[in-house]
Amino acid sequence: MKRSNLIKCLALTTVFSSILVSCDDDNDDNQGPISTYLFASNNSNGNITSYDVSNLSSITSKTLMTTSTAADGIYYDKDNDVVVQASRSSFGLEGFSNASLATDGTAISIGISGTADMFNPREVAVNGNFYVVADSQDVDGDVTTPDGRFFIYSKTGNSFTLRNIITTDFKLWGMVFDGNDLYAVVDATGKLAIFTNFLSNTTNASVAASKIITIEGIVRTHGITYDAMNDMMVLTDIADATNTQDDGGFQIIENFKSKFTSTANGGTLALSQQTRVSGSSTLLGNPVDVAYDNATETVYIAEAGNGGGRILAFNNIGSGGNIAPVVNNSLAAASSVYLSK
Numbered sequence: 001m002k003r004s005n006l007i008k009c010l011a012l013t014t015v016f017s018s019i020l021v022s023c024d025d026d027n028d029d030n031q032g033p034i035s036t037y038l039f040a041s042n043n044s045n046g047n048i049t050s051y052d053v054s055n056l057s058s059i060t061s062k063t064l065m066t067t068s069t070a071a072d073g074i075y076y077d078k079d080n081d082v083v084v085q086a087s088r089s090s091f092g093l094e095g096f097s098n099a100s101l102a103t104d105g106t107a108i109s110i111g112i113s114g115t116a117d118m119f120n121p122r123e124v125a126v127n128g129n130f131y132v133v134a135d136s137q138d139v140d141g142d143v144t145t146p147d148g149r150f151f152i153y154s155k156t157g158n159s160f161t162l163r164n165i166i167t168t169d170f171k172l173w174g175m176v177f178d179g180n181d182l183y184a185v186v187d188a189t190g191k192l193a194i195f196t197n198f199l200s201n202t203t204n205a206s207v208a209a210s211k212i213i214t215i216e217g218i219v220r221t222h223g224i225t226y227d228a229m230n231d232m233m234v235l236t237d238i239a240d241a242t243n244t245q246d247d248g249g250f251q252i253i254e255n256f257k258s259k260f261t262s263t264a265n266g267g268t269l270a271l272s273q274q275t276r277v278s279g280s281s282t283l284l285g286n287p288v289d290v291a292y293d294n295a296t297e298t299v300y301i302a303e304a305g306n307g308g309g310r311i312l313a314f315n316n317i318g319s320g321g322n323i324a325p326v327v328n329n330s331l332a333a334a335s336s337v338y339l340s341k
């Protein structure tokens, strides 16, 4: 076991003494229980919530206090034990070191900081040392023309340095890397875009998506996650943003790559090729972000609206429909989630 892992593990064992904590090295062959953590950001107070979801029937959580008052786009760098979120009060990326050692309710300080370049930062997607933030602010001063910006940062030492800005001709929100390709939702629509070899765009420029398709059944998509191992795409549907309580959903697309490839640019991927979860039992009003655990086949949702905000989990999804979440934790104005194991 690496010494850093040992220290982390001893600390976690202390914090979560009531539950079983795996002290396996990261490189082991999944022997024994695996600790799984879900990190969540919010737009209510900007603090970070870390849930130990290793056992869904006995979840523990801790809140880490930040100086931000609103945040989105959370990410956890497990190797370096750093939680990163896009601050919507400072308009920059903020990285917090030694996150696993911090105890519930304590303040954590910014160890890695970026310049305040952004306007309306949302999701963060990471590829190596590159941190991409989707910014949902109107770009050209005309809200009737859809547009958005990706801010691309490189992480070096204790800094996030802005490398370049990519402007899009559609509104941005959620996004996720698959290798070097970036999938981005087309906010305000039910469409999905891909930018192949995204990071090869190294200068400030307007860049068109490589391909855009419509995901039938989705009114207005926001959250996205892709599980490459199982070739499974999950997209959330906030539907009408002003209905915060019960018109949302999410859709699972298995064997995604072949379905995406066989849908022509500008074409539609049929609802019959997908599994949709929605309805009054789901507590989905404005599901704004999503994460997926392929080991337990669990979909985690950051629900911004229902009940004031929730972190939800669904499994035994089967053929979908109006199913109740197996986990329902209140988190005011939940904005994003990231799963780490």
Ligand SMILES: [Ca+2]
Residues within 6 Å of the ligand: 138, 139, 140, 141, 142, 143, 144, 145, 146, 147
């Ligand atoms: Ca515009």
Ligand SMILES: [Ca+2]
Residues within 6 Å of the ligand: 238, 239, 240, 241, 242, 243, 244, 245, 246, 247, 248, 285, 286
């Ligand atoms: Ca809604």
Ligand SMILES: [Ca+2]
Residues within 6 Å of the ligand: 073, 074, 123, 289, 290, 291, 336, 337, 338
């Ligand atoms: Ca996320």
